[in-house]
Amino acid sequence: MYLELQKRFTEHLRSVLAAKYDLHLETIPLEIPPELKFGELATPIAFELARKLRKAPKVIAAEIVAALGHFDGFAGFEVAGAGYINAHLDRAAGVRTTAGVADSQVPDAGPGAPASSGIHALVEHTSINPNKAAHIGHLRNAILGDTFVRLLRAAGQKVDVQNYIDNTGVQVADVVVGFLHLEGKSLADARLLLDELKQKDQRIDYYCWDLYAKTSQWYTSGTDEENEARKKLRYDTLHELEQGCNETAEVAELISTAVLRRHLETMLRLDIEYDFLPRESEILHLKFWESAFEQLKKTGVLYFENEGKNKGCWVMTRPGAEIAEGDLNEDAKVIVRSNGTVTYVGKDIAYHLWKFGLLGKDFGYKPFFSYPNHECWISAEKGDEPHPHFGGAQAIYNVIDARQSDPQANVIQALRGMGYTEQADRYTHFSYEMVALTPRCAVELGYDVSEEDLARPYIEVSGRKGFGVKADDLIDKLIVATRAEVDARQTGGADAEAGRQKIAEQIAIGALRYFMLKFTRNSVIAFDFKDALSFEGETGPYIQYAVVRARNIFRKAETTAEAELVKLAGLAEFGAFLDGEDAEDIWALWLRAARRTLVLEQCVSTSEPAYLAKHAFQLAQEFNNFYHKHHILTEEDPARKTFLLATAAVALRELVLALSWLGIESPEAM
RNA sequence: GCGCCCGUAGCUCAGCUGGAUAGAGCGACUGGCUACGAACCAGUAGGUCGGGAGUUCGACUCUCUCCGGGCGCACCA
Known part of the structure; x- marks a missing residue:
């Protein structure tokens, strides 16, 4: 409702400015006034025009207000302060629209839907090297990515979710080295180990976590001569591994696939699912690079270096670099080494050409992992038929941490250089900062922490060092903690034993997801169990609790939210309940609820889910406030009772919807 | 050396394309459960928005500079 009124206000204002001053402004600054008494919508446009029109802002504002007149949805306009133009909404009309059934549905491609609807987008997230257990850093990635997918879908986009698997990289190689050479095991042993772990219900990813750390250390723990041999x-x-078709590669395949399955299981605990798992092995074996190389040479993005330190390599100019024609560019990015092998960025360019459907090649596809409602496919040299098709997207989002912004920029630069400017513009490096541990947390976990690290605000997590909090451990710990709370409160009554575990899990996941989403992307999260295990204040459970409170009202009143909204529509007059000191907080709640589409659009256009997290929290906060002040079930005036119930109904509807976009379930009881 | 990010209340963080009196959570202190279950609510204290200069009618927000912290800048992936 709010976004719609905002657009109408802007349009109307623009036409007034055109008619009155012959001014044609592209953008009109809008703001939300600091207090409700200033209205619900405001513009400081008069300040901007003061110089141009050689008049005082206040005078201009008054002229504009006079010209604005009256139109639907607005109660009136006024000049305030030094020249603000404040718009007051028609509250009763606003409530009617917001309560309306049409508005309760997820915005689809229709009137009022965001401009981005209808786009075919591709989101890549998670992308954990399949050689160790997922840790909290990976959780941030996956939760951000999954939430953004939900937001894009809510905005009407068709989204494919990809999880890129680097199954032939050094990280997997390290675990294989550890397995074959450090532990002296064989391919047959690998099969045995996997069976054995399965039978004992143990986790292969945990096993690899330790092995990877051990191997990494082993490379540098011998004499110089030994280290050389190990390297x-x-x-x-x-x-x-890159070559394939040998016993070592088979061991890698076995272990990395088992670890990958574990990652999918871990993420499924958080309600995170994927559509497709493209693997590096197929990018290599299906020779994606060869096709890309031709295009890169043809368009002149790559050139052969004949001199300097990069002599004998195929290189590309870095973004932003300004090199005079004919000058030697020693800073160029090497894409093909002098020995003819291709670098990581090169393979990534090929992969991204595929994402946009520009490569002229495709993966083979095989089903890999079944979800209740769909199948997740994996890349294969020779796939199954029939299969769905992935790639060929119009817009892509890569959820990759901020440290990789240079290589990401290289790929974008290459696309642009090849003439794919539209694609380059719709290539978003959805970057985010790392999750680190507070020194206190590291000590708590029993790690050796140096004096130097103790003095830091946070310490970076490192899979190589085996330093970090494993995702499953954290989830387990959260569930134990929420279960204790649920039991202490006797949630659902004394005999509701069975349901409590489910509720505890819903709350635990809610707490975790909200924790990862409340920070904006570019702030480093210094992880601490105290904060992550908190269920009070600005947390997921706080919002879930507001939902439960609202549900309890309808349960006790023996009615439903939907029925009460219909009843409200039948009410002839309820404007009186929206006026006066006492009603301000109620109107504030409606207004917040009405801002959903605006918030969604903001989140999508800025790739920032944290705004929705904040919105959900504020909504819950305003509902709790309302809940405390206005006792609904004892309300004697039937019209007012209907109005209050409808208010709770809208809050409930919006909270549940916002939580679902955040990937958080709304429990029936807490 | 070059590039990117960060610095806002004791702590952790918001602050939309510059706009009205800089906000929230936690922590501290005070008060509120025989209410729709207190995982809640109300209140108090707490800020030279890292320092300085500039642009502007107006700067937490933009520019420059300095200080402090982090991360990138491979023929590694």
Whole structure:
């Protein structure tokens, strides 16, 4: 409702300015006034025009207000302060629109839907190296990505979710080295180990977590001579993995696939699902690079360097670099090494051409992991038929941490250089800062923390060092904590034993997801159990609790939210309930509820889910406030009771919807 | 050396394309449960928005500079 009125106000204002001053402004600054007494919508446009029109802002504002007249949805306009133009909404009309059934549905491609609807988007997130357990840093990635997917879908976009699997990289090679050479095991042993872990209900990703840390340490723990040999072993192993069709690669395939399954299971606990898992092995074996290389040479993005330190390499100019014609660019990015092998960025360019459907090649597809409602596919050299098709998206979003912004910029630069400017413009590096541990948390976990690290505000998590909090451990810990709370409160009555575990899980996941989403993307999260295990204040459970409170009202009143909204529509007159000191907080709640579409559009256009997290919290806060002040069930005036019930109904509807966009369930009881 | 990010209340963070008196949560202190269950609510204290200069009618927001912290800048992935 709010977004719609905002647009109408802007349009009307624009036409007034055109008629009155012959001014044609592209954008008109709007703001939400600091207090409700100033109205619900305001513009400081008069300040801007003061110089141009050689008049005082107050005079201009008054002239504009006079010209605005009256139109639907607005109660009136006024000049305030030094020249603000404040718009007061027609509250009763606003309530009617907001309560309306049409507005309660997820905005689809229709009137009022965001401009971005109808786009085919591709979101890549999670992308954990399949050589160890997922940790809290990966959780931030996956939760941000999954939430953004939900937001895009809510905005009417068709979204494919991809999780890129680097199954032939050094990280997997390291675990294989550890397995074959450090532990002296074989391919047959790998099969045995997987069976054994399965039978004992143990986690292969946990096993690899330790092995990876051990191997990483092993590379540098011998004599210089030994270390040299170990390093060689490492690169030989890596090449065997890239090559494929050998026993080492088979071990890698076995272990990495098992770890990958574990990652999918971990993410499923958080309600995170994927459509497709493209793997690096297929990008290599299906020779994606060869096709990309031709295009890159043809368009002149890549050139062969004949001199300097990059002699013998195919290189590209870095973004922003200004090199005079004919000058040697030593700073160029190497894409093909002098030995003919391609670098990571090169492979990434090929992969991204595929994402936009510009490569002229496709993966093979095989089903890999079944969700209740759909199948997740994985890349294969020779796929199954029939299969869905992925790639060929109009817009892509890569959820990758901020440290990789340079390589990401290189890929975008390459696309632009090849003439794919539209695609480059719709390529979003959805970057976010890392999750680190507070020194206190690290000590608590029993890690050796140096004096130097103790003095820091936070310490970076490192899979290589085995330093971090594993995702499943954290989830387990959260569930234990929420279960204790649920039991202490006897949620659902003394005999509701069965349901309590489910509720505890819903609350635990809600707490975790909200915790990862409340921070804006570019702030480093210094992880601490105290904060993450908190269920009070600005947390997921706080919002879930507001939902439960609202539901309890309808349960006790023996009615439903939907029925009460219909009843409100039948009420001839309720404007009186929206006026006066006592009603301000009620109107504030309606107004907040009406801002949903605006918030959604903001989140999508800025790639920032945190705004929705904040919106949901504020909505819950205003509802709790309302809940406390106005006792609904004892209200004697039937019309007012209907109005109050409808208010709770809208709050409930909006809270549940906002939580669902955040990937958080709304429990029936708490 | 070059590039990016951050610095706002004791702590953790919001602050939309510059706009009205800089907000929230936690922590501290005070008060409120025989209410629609207190995972809640009300109140108090707490800020030279890292320092300085500039642009502007107006700067937490833009520019420059300095200080402090973090992360990138491979023929590694």
